[in-house]
Amino acid sequence: MPFKRFFSWLNGLFGRRETFSLGIYGNVNTGKSTLANRISVDWTGEPMSEVSEIPHETREVKKKERVILHVNGKKITINLLDMPGITTKVDYREFLQYGMKADKAQQRAKEATKGVIEAIKWLEHVDAAMVVMDACDDPYTQVNITILGNLEARKIPVIIVANKIDKKSAKPERIKEAFPQHSVVNISALKGENMTQLYEEIARHAR
Amino acid sequence: MGVEIEFLSSKSLDKLAPERKLAVIIEAVKHNKIIVLEEGLTREEERELFSRVMHEIGKGGGFTGIEIVGLGGEVDGVRAGLIKMLGGKTKGLTVVGPEKLVREIKRNPEKIGFAAGK
Numbered sequence: 001m002p003f004k005r006f007f008s009w010l011n012g013l014f015g016r017r018e019t020f021s022l023g024i025y026g027n028v029n030t031g032k033s034t035l036a037n038r039i040s041v042d043w044t045g046e047p048m049s050e051v052s053e054i055p056h057e058t059r060e061v062k063k064k065e066r067v068i069l070h071v072n073g074k075k076i077t078i079n080l081l082d083m084p085g086i087t088t089k090v091d092y093r094e095f096l097q098y099g100m101k102a103d104k105a106q107q108r109a110k111e112a113t114k115g116v117i118e119a120i121k122w123l124e125h126v127d128a129a130m131v132v133m134d135a136c137d138d139p140y141t142q143v144n145i146t147i148l149g150n151l152e153a154r155k156i157p158v159i160i161v162a163n164k165i166d167k168k169s170a171k172p173e174r175i176k177e178a179f180p181q182h183s184v185v186n187i188s189a190l191k192g193e194n195m196t197q198l199y200e201e202i203a204r205h206a207r
Numbered sequence: 208m209g210v211e212i213e214f215l216s217s218k219s220l221d222k223l224a225p226e227r228k229l230a231v232i233i234e235a236v237k238h239n240k241i242i243v244l245e246e247g248l249t250r251e252e253e254r255e256l257f258s259r260v261m262h263e264i265g266k267g268g269g270f271t272g273i274e275i276v277g278l279g280g281e282v283d284g285v286r287a288g289l290i291k292m293l294g295g296k297t298k299g300l301t302v303v304g305p306e307k308l309v310r311e312i313k314r315n316p317e318k319i320g321f322a323a324g325k
Contacts, residue, residue, distance in 0.1 A: 088257055089272025089306040090264050106267075113261040120258050140314055142275045146257065149250035 019066060019077040020206055023126035025119070025151075027143045028055045028085030030132045031163040035189035036062065036082035042195065043067050049082045054098045056112035058084045061122060071203035078202070083122060084115030086143050123150050128157040128205050135162040135170035135186065139178045148179065157205040162186045165193060210241060210308065210323045217246040229256050233263060236273050236305050241323055247277050247301030256303075274309035277301040278319050 024032045033049035040048040048064040050057055062082040069076045092109035096102065123129075129151050133139045151158050160179055162172035166188035176184045185201050187194040213235055220228060229252065235242050248256060256275070263270050278300045302321050313320035 086257065087272070088260055088275055090261070091271040091306070110265055110267075113265040116261045117258050120254055123254065142253075142277060145277065146250065146253045150254050153250050 019079055020127035021079040021081055021125070022202065023081045023083055023122060023129045024132060025083050025123075025129050025147050026085060026132035026161075027134070027141065028087050030085065030134045030137075031189050032085065032132045033058050033062075033082055035130070035132055035161065035163065035187075036064070036080060038189045038192060038195060039080060040064050040067060042192075043069055048080065054095060054100070056085065056090070056095075056108060056115065058082055059108070059111040059115035060084065061115075061118055069199055069202065071199045074203050074206075076203055076206045078206070081122065081126065083119040084112070086116055086119055086147060088143065090116070123147070123156075124154065126156060128159070128202075130159045130161050130202075131182075132161045132163050133175050135164050135172040135175065136167050139175040144179075148182070158182050159198070159201050159205060160184045161189075161198065163189055166191045211239065212241045212243060214243045215245060220244060220246055225252055225255070228252065229259055232256065232303055233259055236303055237263070237270055239305050239308055241302065241304040241308070241321070244301040244303070247299045253277075270305075272306040273303055274306050274312055274321075275301065275303045276312050276314055276319050276321060278314075 024036055026032050033051045036049050037047040037051065040046060044064070044067055049062045061084065064080040064082075067078050067080050069078065090109050090112045092102070092105040095105035095108050100108070129147075131144065131147055131151070133144060148158065148160075160175060160182045162170075162175045162184055164170055165172055165186045172184070172186040183201055183204075185194065185198045187198055215231075223231065228248075232242055232244075233256075253275070256273075260273050264272055300319075302319065304321065304323055308323050309321065311320070311322040313322075
């Protein structure tokens with residue numbers, strides 16, 4: 001085991017890491033699972049997460065291991081991690097509006113809180129992160145600032161994904177203005193717009 | 208229902224261990240108070256606060272979370288040491304309130320607005 005760890009350290013040191021973990025972070029309902037599915041379908045042919053209109057559909061970290069991307073002649077192997085949405089509030093009554101029964105809604109809320117805690121713990125363990133923001137919303141939220149601040153503090157490479165650009169009210173330029181220090185890629189995960197640009201950006205960050 | 212606002216000075220915050228600081232904030236917010244921290248939270252503390260809030264919501268009892276907004280970023284490293292030596296502050300102001308009570312948050316890098324009330 002010590003030899004395995006030593007060689008893994010050597011690989012990382014000389015930039016030949018075999019795989020790297022790529023976490024998909026962001027607020028609730030920004031389209032993280034839609035993006036995870038888009039990437040997974042593009043490169044493996046199968047989706048990896050359930051998608052729903054109801055907030056907190058992803059309540060545990062979903063993993064897709066060894067997703068192989070071929071970008072500009074470069075082969076990149078990633079472990080893709082679809083994280084539960086990070087938030088500072090969860091109210092089961094919100095789920096009742098979607099026709100859910102009270103006991104189910106309470107259970108969902110409880111699972112959602114555990115999911116947020118799990119996603120926060122993972123902030124220390126990813127090699128790179130995509131922070132997904134809804135291009136229709138104000139990007140300057142405390143959740144976004146806290147996620148980015150923690151990734152920056154650990155020097156974890158970040159790609160900001162301005163998602164949902166297919167919507168009429170999308171203003172992705174606000175995201176670039178709010179976080180000028182980061183690469184921002186405008187996409188529609190739902191429609192598959194600009195995915196090539198996103199894959200190029202992932203390849204650029206892969207060490 | 209009135210809104211109670213509590214100001215915590217840098218001096219009083221410095222006396223508290225990080226664990227205790229977060230416990231004080233959560234306890235106050237659970238009692239429907241809005242807390243203004245003269246010297247805000249570090250990135251680590253914010254992250255830990257989010258986790259603890261989730262623990263509290265998970266316990267049940269009607270607590271549904273917080274709204275939080277900070278003004279000004281955190282300064283690290285040598286610069287932070289120098290600022291502290293000169294008596295300055297290395298972290299911006301932070302406002303935390305109960306989610307149920309906060310109607311709206313407006314922010315830009317230099318200004319924050321926190322509208323509360325039922």
